Amino acid sequence: MTTPLELAANAVMTLSIVLAGRNNVHSWWLGVIGCAMFAALFYGSRLYADVALQLFFIVTCLVGWRRWAAGGGRALPISLARPLLLGSMSAAGLVATAAYGLMLQAWTDAYAPFIDSAVLMFSIIAQLLLMGRRLQTWPFWLLVNTISIPLYASRGLYLTAALYGAYWVNALASWFFWRRQMVTGATAGGR
Template identity: 55%
Template sequence: MNLSDPAFQLELAANIAVAGSILLAGRNNVHTWWLGIAGCALFALVFERSHLYADMVLQFFFIAISVLGWWQWLRGDHGAPLPITSLRPRAWAWLAPLAVLATFGYGWMLTRLTNAYAPYVDSAVLVLSVIAQLLMMRRKLESWWLWLLVNSIAVPLYYSRGLHLTSILYVGFWINALVAQRHWRRLMRGQADASLADAGA
Protein backbone atom coordinates (compact mmCIF):
# COMPACT_ATOMS: atom_id res chain seq x y z
CA MET A 1 0.00 0.00 0.00
CA ASN A 2 1.89 3.03 -1.30
CA LEU A 3 0.35 6.25 0.02
CA SER A 4 2.12 8.30 -2.67
CA ASP A 5 0.72 6.15 -5.50
CA PRO A 6 -1.84 8.21 -7.51
CA ALA A 7 -3.96 5.07 -8.06
CA PHE A 8 -4.15 4.48 -4.31
CA GLN A 9 -4.95 8.13 -3.65
CA LEU A 10 -7.77 7.98 -6.20
CA GLU A 11 -9.17 4.82 -4.62
CA LEU A 12 -8.89 6.36 -1.15
CA ALA A 13 -10.75 9.54 -2.20
CA ALA A 14 -13.49 7.47 -3.84
CA ASN A 15 -13.84 5.31 -0.74
CA ILE A 16 -14.09 8.30 1.61
CA ALA A 17 -16.77 10.00 -0.48
CA VAL A 18 -18.88 6.88 -0.98
CA ALA A 19 -18.49 5.79 2.65
CA GLY A 20 -19.86 9.14 3.75
CA SER A 21 -22.72 8.85 1.29
CA ILE A 22 -23.67 5.34 2.44
CA LEU A 23 -23.59 6.32 6.10
CA LEU A 24 -25.89 9.26 5.37
CA ALA A 25 -28.25 7.00 3.41
CA GLY A 26 -28.46 4.65 6.37
CA ARG A 27 -29.46 7.62 8.52
CA ASN A 28 -32.15 8.60 5.97
CA ASN A 29 -30.28 11.88 5.29
CA VAL A 30 -30.86 13.63 1.95
CA HIS A 31 -27.22 14.78 1.72
CA THR A 32 -26.34 11.20 0.78
CA TRP A 33 -27.07 12.06 -2.86
CA TRP A 34 -24.62 14.87 -3.67
CA LEU A 35 -21.79 13.16 -1.81
CA GLY A 36 -22.58 9.94 -3.65
CA ILE A 37 -22.33 11.73 -7.00
CA ALA A 38 -18.78 12.81 -6.19
CA GLY A 39 -17.79 9.35 -4.98
CA CYS A 40 -19.25 7.59 -8.02
CA ALA A 41 -17.35 9.85 -10.42
CA LEU A 42 -14.11 8.90 -8.66
CA PHE A 43 -14.99 5.19 -8.60
CA ALA A 44 -15.68 5.23 -12.34
CA LEU A 45 -12.01 6.05 -12.83
CA VAL A 46 -10.93 3.39 -10.31
CA PHE A 47 -12.91 0.62 -12.01
CA GLU A 48 -11.85 1.63 -15.51
CA ARG A 49 -8.24 1.15 -14.49
CA SER A 50 -9.07 -2.30 -13.05
CA HIS A 51 -10.96 -3.47 -16.18
CA LEU A 52 -14.19 -3.82 -14.19
CA TYR A 53 -16.26 -2.25 -16.93
CA ALA A 54 -19.69 -3.20 -15.61
CA ASP A 55 -18.82 -1.49 -12.34
CA MET A 56 -17.55 1.53 -14.27
CA VAL A 57 -20.84 1.80 -16.20
CA LEU A 58 -22.69 1.35 -12.92
CA GLN A 59 -21.11 4.52 -11.54
CA PHE A 60 -22.51 6.58 -14.42
CA PHE A 61 -25.93 5.13 -13.68
CA PHE A 62 -25.52 6.03 -10.02
CA ILE A 63 -24.63 9.61 -10.90
CA ALA A 64 -27.74 9.99 -13.07
CA ILE A 65 -30.08 8.28 -10.61
CA SER A 66 -28.62 10.23 -7.69
CA VAL A 67 -29.80 13.49 -9.24
CA LEU A 68 -33.30 12.04 -9.50
CA GLY A 69 -33.09 10.48 -6.04
CA TRP A 70 -32.05 13.80 -4.54
CA TRP A 71 -35.15 15.43 -6.04
CA GLN A 72 -37.42 12.52 -5.04
CA TRP A 73 -36.34 12.58 -1.40
CA LEU A 74 -36.86 16.33 -1.21
CA ARG A 75 -40.10 16.61 -3.17
CA GLY A 76 -41.69 13.17 -3.19
CA ASP A 77 -44.62 12.53 -5.50
CA HIS A 78 -46.92 15.33 -4.38
CA GLY A 79 -44.61 17.99 -3.01
CA ALA A 80 -43.96 16.18 0.28
CA PRO A 81 -40.88 14.09 1.21
CA LEU A 82 -41.24 10.38 0.48
CA PRO A 83 -42.08 8.13 3.43
CA ILE A 84 -40.31 4.82 3.95
CA THR A 85 -42.50 1.99 2.64
CA SER A 86 -42.23 -1.73 1.96
CA LEU A 87 -42.19 -3.28 -1.50
CA ARG A 88 -45.29 -5.27 -2.41
CA PRO A 89 -44.58 -9.02 -2.41
CA ARG A 90 -45.86 -9.52 -5.95
CA ALA A 91 -43.19 -7.13 -7.24
CA TRP A 92 -40.56 -9.82 -6.59
CA ALA A 93 -42.34 -12.11 -9.07
CA TRP A 94 -41.00 -9.98 -11.91
CA LEU A 95 -37.99 -8.36 -10.25
CA ALA A 96 -36.18 -11.65 -9.49
CA PRO A 97 -36.42 -13.12 -13.04
CA LEU A 98 -35.48 -9.74 -14.49
CA ALA A 99 -32.37 -9.62 -12.31
CA VAL A 100 -31.28 -13.11 -13.40
CA LEU A 101 -31.85 -12.45 -17.11
CA ALA A 102 -30.14 -9.06 -17.01
CA THR A 103 -27.15 -10.49 -15.14
CA PHE A 104 -26.56 -13.26 -17.66
CA GLY A 105 -27.30 -11.01 -20.62
CA TYR A 106 -24.90 -8.28 -19.61
CA GLY A 107 -22.29 -10.82 -18.50
CA TRP A 108 -22.46 -12.49 -21.92
CA MET A 109 -22.04 -9.12 -23.62
CA LEU A 110 -18.99 -8.31 -21.51
CA THR A 111 -17.51 -11.72 -22.37
CA ARG A 112 -17.95 -11.17 -26.09
CA LEU A 113 -17.01 -7.51 -26.38
CA THR A 114 -14.45 -6.73 -23.65
CA ASN A 115 -11.55 -8.14 -21.67
CA ALA A 116 -13.58 -7.78 -18.47
CA TYR A 117 -12.48 -9.69 -15.40
CA ALA A 118 -15.14 -12.07 -13.95
CA PRO A 119 -17.81 -10.68 -16.30
CA TYR A 120 -20.81 -12.52 -14.83
CA VAL A 121 -19.92 -11.67 -11.24
CA ASP A 122 -19.23 -8.09 -12.27
CA SER A 123 -22.56 -8.05 -14.08
CA ALA A 124 -24.39 -9.33 -11.00
CA VAL A 125 -22.97 -6.45 -8.97
CA LEU A 126 -24.21 -4.01 -11.61
CA VAL A 127 -27.72 -5.43 -12.01
CA LEU A 128 -28.44 -5.90 -8.31
CA SER A 129 -27.01 -2.47 -7.51
CA VAL A 130 -29.27 -0.84 -10.10
CA ILE A 131 -32.34 -2.48 -8.58
CA ALA A 132 -31.23 -1.65 -5.03
CA GLN A 133 -30.55 1.97 -5.96
CA LEU A 134 -33.94 2.36 -7.62
CA LEU A 135 -35.65 0.93 -4.55
CA MET A 136 -33.63 3.21 -2.26
CA MET A 137 -34.58 6.18 -4.42
CA ARG A 138 -38.21 5.32 -3.68
CA ARG A 139 -37.33 4.78 0.01
CA LYS A 140 -38.23 1.08 -0.08
CA LEU A 141 -37.12 -0.87 2.99
CA GLU A 142 -36.07 -3.88 0.91
CA SER A 143 -33.34 -1.88 -0.81
CA TRP A 144 -31.09 -2.67 2.14
CA TRP A 145 -31.56 -6.44 1.75
CA LEU A 146 -30.37 -6.11 -1.83
CA TRP A 147 -27.39 -4.00 -0.72
CA LEU A 148 -26.46 -6.80 1.67
CA LEU A 149 -26.40 -9.22 -1.29
CA VAL A 150 -24.47 -6.79 -3.50
CA ASN A 151 -21.83 -6.24 -0.85
CA SER A 152 -21.46 -9.98 -0.26
CA ILE A 153 -20.62 -10.44 -3.95
CA ALA A 154 -18.50 -7.31 -4.30
CA VAL A 155 -16.09 -7.92 -1.43
CA PRO A 156 -14.33 -10.99 -2.92
CA LEU A 157 -14.54 -9.54 -6.45
CA TYR A 158 -12.73 -6.35 -5.55
CA TYR A 159 -10.21 -8.11 -3.33
CA SER A 160 -9.29 -10.45 -6.20
CA ARG A 161 -8.47 -7.41 -8.35
CA GLY A 162 -6.14 -5.95 -5.75
CA LEU A 163 -8.64 -3.30 -4.65
CA HIS A 164 -8.06 -4.18 -1.02
CA LEU A 165 -9.12 -0.83 0.38
CA THR A 166 -12.35 -0.97 -1.59
CA SER A 167 -13.05 -4.54 -0.46
CA ILE A 168 -12.60 -3.46 3.17
CA LEU A 169 -14.94 -0.55 2.54
CA TYR A 170 -17.58 -2.94 1.20
CA VAL A 171 -17.32 -5.02 4.37
CA GLY A 172 -18.20 -1.79 6.15
CA PHE A 173 -21.05 -1.27 3.66
CA TRP A 174 -22.36 -4.74 4.53
CA ILE A 175 -22.46 -3.85 8.21
CA ASN A 176 -24.00 -0.46 7.44
CA ALA A 177 -26.71 -2.06 5.29
CA LEU A 178 -27.69 -4.35 8.16
CA VAL A 179 -27.82 -1.45 10.62
CA ALA A 180 -29.63 0.79 8.11
CA GLN A 181 -32.28 -1.86 7.42
CA ARG A 182 -33.10 -1.99 11.11
CA HIS A 183 -33.07 1.80 11.41
CA TRP A 184 -35.38 2.26 8.41
CA ARG A 185 -37.72 -0.40 9.80
CA ARG A 186 -37.99 1.56 13.07
CA LEU A 187 -38.63 4.78 11.14
CA MET A 188 -41.30 3.08 9.05
CA ARG A 189 -43.06 1.82 12.19
CA GLY A 190 -42.85 5.32 13.64
CA GLN A 191 -44.49 6.70 10.50
CA ALA A 192 -47.30 4.14 10.82
CA ASP A 193 -47.86 4.98 14.47
CA ALA A 194 -47.95 8.69 13.65
CA SER A 195 -50.50 8.08 10.89
CA LEU A 196 -52.73 6.12 13.26
CA ALA A 197 -52.46 8.88 15.84
CA ASP A 198 -53.40 11.50 13.23
CA ALA A 199 -56.33 9.38 12.07
CA GLY A 200 -57.60 9.05 15.61
CA ALA A 201 -57.23 12.74 16.40
Protein backbone atom coordinates in the same frame (compact mmCIF):
# COMPACT_ATOMS: atom_id res chain seq x y z
CA MET B 1 -1.51 -0.80 -3.59
CA THR B 2 -4.09 1.76 -2.55
CA THR B 3 -4.11 4.85 -4.75
CA PRO B 4 -5.17 8.39 -3.82
CA LEU B 5 -8.19 7.95 -6.12
CA GLU B 6 -9.28 4.79 -4.28
CA LEU B 7 -8.87 6.55 -0.92
CA ALA B 8 -10.87 9.60 -2.00
CA ALA B 9 -13.63 7.57 -3.68
CA ASN B 10 -14.07 5.39 -0.61
CA ALA B 11 -14.07 8.35 1.79
CA VAL B 12 -16.78 10.20 -0.12
CA MET B 13 -18.90 7.09 -0.72
CA THR B 14 -18.63 5.99 2.89
CA LEU B 15 -20.12 9.28 4.01
CA SER B 16 -22.81 9.05 1.31
CA ILE B 17 -23.76 5.49 2.24
CA VAL B 18 -23.87 6.19 5.96
CA LEU B 19 -26.10 9.22 5.32
CA ALA B 20 -28.40 7.10 3.10
CA GLY B 21 -28.71 4.60 5.91
CA ARG B 22 -29.65 7.42 8.25
CA ASN B 23 -32.32 8.59 5.79
CA ASN B 24 -30.44 11.84 5.04
CA VAL B 25 -30.98 13.73 1.77
CA HIS B 26 -27.33 14.85 1.60
CA SER B 27 -26.41 11.28 0.69
CA TRP B 28 -27.35 11.97 -2.91
CA TRP B 29 -25.05 14.84 -3.92
CA LEU B 30 -22.14 13.13 -2.18
CA GLY B 31 -23.04 10.02 -4.17
CA VAL B 32 -22.62 11.91 -7.45
CA ILE B 33 -19.07 12.89 -6.52
CA GLY B 34 -18.12 9.46 -5.16
CA CYS B 35 -19.57 7.61 -8.15
CA ALA B 36 -17.59 9.74 -10.59
CA MET B 37 -14.40 8.84 -8.73
CA PHE B 38 -15.31 5.14 -8.62
CA ALA B 39 -16.04 5.13 -12.36
CA ALA B 40 -12.46 6.21 -13.02
CA LEU B 41 -11.10 3.68 -10.52
CA PHE B 42 -13.05 0.73 -11.91
CA TYR B 43 -12.16 1.62 -15.51
CA GLY B 44 -8.50 1.28 -14.60
CA SER B 45 -9.25 -2.16 -13.05
CA ARG B 46 -11.13 -3.43 -16.15
CA LEU B 47 -14.40 -3.75 -14.22
CA TYR B 48 -16.48 -2.32 -17.04
CA ALA B 49 -19.89 -3.31 -15.66
CA ASP B 50 -18.95 -1.40 -12.52
CA VAL B 51 -18.07 1.65 -14.65
CA ALA B 52 -21.52 1.46 -16.25
CA LEU B 53 -23.02 1.08 -12.80
CA GLN B 54 -21.31 4.23 -11.54
CA LEU B 55 -22.69 6.20 -14.50
CA PHE B 56 -26.15 4.84 -13.71
CA PHE B 57 -25.65 5.81 -10.07
CA ILE B 58 -24.74 9.37 -11.02
CA VAL B 59 -28.03 9.78 -12.91
CA THR B 60 -30.07 8.10 -10.19
CA CYS B 61 -28.36 10.12 -7.47
CA LEU B 62 -29.55 13.27 -9.21
CA VAL B 63 -33.09 11.87 -9.51
CA GLY B 64 -33.07 10.53 -5.94
CA TRP B 65 -31.81 13.84 -4.60
CA ARG B 66 -34.69 15.62 -6.33
CA ARG B 67 -37.29 13.09 -5.13
CA TRP B 68 -36.10 13.03 -1.53
CA ALA B 69 -35.84 16.83 -1.36
CA ALA B 70 -39.28 17.44 -2.91
CA GLY B 71 -42.39 17.82 -0.84
CA GLY B 72 -42.11 21.17 0.89
CA GLY B 73 -40.19 19.89 3.88
CA ARG B 74 -41.95 16.51 4.05
CA ALA B 75 -39.68 13.63 3.11
CA LEU B 76 -40.86 10.72 1.00
CA PRO B 77 -42.06 8.10 3.52
CA ILE B 78 -40.36 4.73 3.92
CA SER B 79 -42.62 1.95 2.66
CA LEU B 80 -42.63 -1.66 1.50
CA ALA B 81 -42.46 -2.75 -2.13
CA ARG B 82 -45.02 -5.35 -3.22
CA PRO B 83 -43.77 -8.98 -3.30
CA LEU B 84 -44.74 -9.35 -6.98
CA LEU B 85 -42.61 -6.33 -7.85
CA LEU B 86 -39.65 -7.70 -5.88
CA GLY B 87 -39.97 -11.10 -7.55
CA SER B 88 -40.16 -9.53 -11.00
CA MET B 89 -37.17 -7.31 -10.30
CA SER B 90 -35.15 -10.28 -9.02
CA ALA B 91 -35.97 -12.41 -12.06
CA ALA B 92 -35.12 -9.55 -14.40
CA GLY B 93 -31.85 -9.06 -12.49
CA LEU B 94 -30.86 -12.69 -13.01
CA VAL B 95 -31.67 -12.62 -16.74
CA ALA B 96 -29.89 -9.31 -17.22
CA THR B 97 -26.86 -10.59 -15.29
CA ALA B 98 -26.53 -13.54 -17.66
CA ALA B 99 -27.08 -11.44 -20.80
CA TYR B 100 -24.67 -8.66 -19.83
CA GLY B 101 -22.10 -11.17 -18.58
CA LEU B 102 -22.20 -12.95 -21.94
CA MET B 103 -21.79 -9.64 -23.74
CA LEU B 104 -18.81 -8.63 -21.60
CA GLN B 105 -17.25 -12.07 -22.01
CA ALA B 106 -17.61 -11.97 -25.80
CA TRP B 107 -16.62 -8.37 -26.55
CA THR B 108 -14.28 -7.14 -23.82
CA ASP B 109 -11.31 -8.15 -21.71
CA ALA B 110 -13.49 -7.79 -18.60
CA TYR B 111 -12.36 -9.49 -15.45
CA ALA B 112 -15.06 -11.81 -13.97
CA PRO B 113 -17.79 -10.66 -16.38
CA PHE B 114 -20.67 -12.55 -14.74
CA ILE B 115 -19.82 -11.58 -11.18
CA ASP B 116 -19.25 -7.99 -12.26
CA SER B 117 -22.60 -8.10 -14.08
CA ALA B 118 -24.37 -9.40 -10.96
CA VAL B 119 -23.01 -6.44 -9.00
CA LEU B 120 -24.30 -4.12 -11.73
CA MET B 121 -27.78 -5.58 -12.08
CA PHE B 122 -28.59 -6.07 -8.41
CA SER B 123 -27.15 -2.64 -7.56
CA ILE B 124 -29.59 -1.17 -10.08
CA ILE B 125 -32.46 -2.93 -8.31
CA ALA B 126 -31.22 -1.78 -4.90
CA GLN B 127 -30.79 1.79 -6.13
CA LEU B 128 -34.29 1.93 -7.61
CA LEU B 129 -35.70 0.71 -4.30
CA LEU B 130 -33.57 3.27 -2.43
CA MET B 131 -34.84 6.10 -4.63
CA GLY B 132 -38.41 5.16 -3.69
CA ARG B 133 -37.45 4.74 -0.02
CA ARG B 134 -38.48 1.08 -0.06
CA LEU B 135 -37.38 -0.89 2.99
CA GLN B 136 -36.29 -3.85 0.85
CA THR B 137 -33.42 -1.82 -0.60
CA TRP B 138 -31.24 -3.00 2.28
CA PRO B 139 -31.41 -6.79 1.69
CA PHE B 140 -30.44 -6.10 -1.93
CA TRP B 141 -27.50 -3.98 -0.77
CA LEU B 142 -26.47 -6.84 1.53
CA LEU B 143 -26.42 -9.17 -1.50
CA VAL B 144 -24.45 -6.68 -3.63
CA ASN B 145 -21.89 -6.09 -0.88
CA THR B 146 -21.49 -9.83 -0.33
CA ILE B 147 -20.65 -10.30 -4.02
CA SER B 148 -18.50 -7.17 -4.27
CA ILE B 149 -16.09 -7.88 -1.41
CA PRO B 150 -14.29 -10.86 -3.00
CA LEU B 151 -14.53 -9.31 -6.49
CA TYR B 152 -12.74 -6.13 -5.47
CA ALA B 153 -10.20 -8.01 -3.36
CA SER B 154 -9.37 -10.19 -6.37
CA ARG B 155 -8.46 -7.04 -8.34
CA GLY B 156 -6.18 -5.74 -5.58
CA LEU B 157 -8.69 -3.11 -4.45
CA TYR B 158 -8.25 -4.14 -0.82
CA LEU B 159 -9.39 -0.86 0.72
CA THR B 160 -12.52 -0.92 -1.41
CA ALA B 161 -13.16 -4.56 -0.46
CA ALA B 162 -12.70 -3.75 3.24
CA LEU B 163 -15.03 -0.79 3.04
CA TYR B 164 -17.64 -2.91 1.26
CA GLY B 165 -17.43 -5.14 4.33
CA ALA B 166 -18.24 -2.05 6.41
CA TYR B 167 -21.01 -1.19 3.93
CA TRP B 168 -22.42 -4.67 4.54
CA VAL B 169 -22.65 -3.91 8.26
CA ASN B 170 -24.12 -0.48 7.46
CA ALA B 171 -26.77 -2.07 5.22
CA LEU B 172 -27.79 -4.44 7.99
CA ALA B 173 -27.99 -1.61 10.55
CA SER B 174 -29.82 0.62 8.07
CA TRP B 175 -32.38 -2.10 7.40
CA PHE B 176 -33.27 -2.13 11.11
CA PHE B 177 -33.14 1.68 11.37
CA TRP B 178 -35.44 2.17 8.38
CA ARG B 179 -37.84 -0.50 9.62
CA ARG B 180 -38.09 1.29 12.97
CA GLN B 181 -38.64 4.62 11.18
CA MET B 182 -41.28 3.09 8.91
CA VAL B 183 -43.19 1.64 11.88
CA THR B 184 -43.12 4.93 13.78
CA GLY B 185 -43.87 6.96 10.66
CA ALA B 186 -40.68 9.00 10.99
CA THR B 187 -39.30 10.59 7.82
CA ALA B 188 -36.72 12.91 9.32
CA GLY B 189 -33.34 12.75 7.77
CA GLY B 190 -31.58 16.07 7.61
CA ARG B 191 -32.22 18.74 5.06
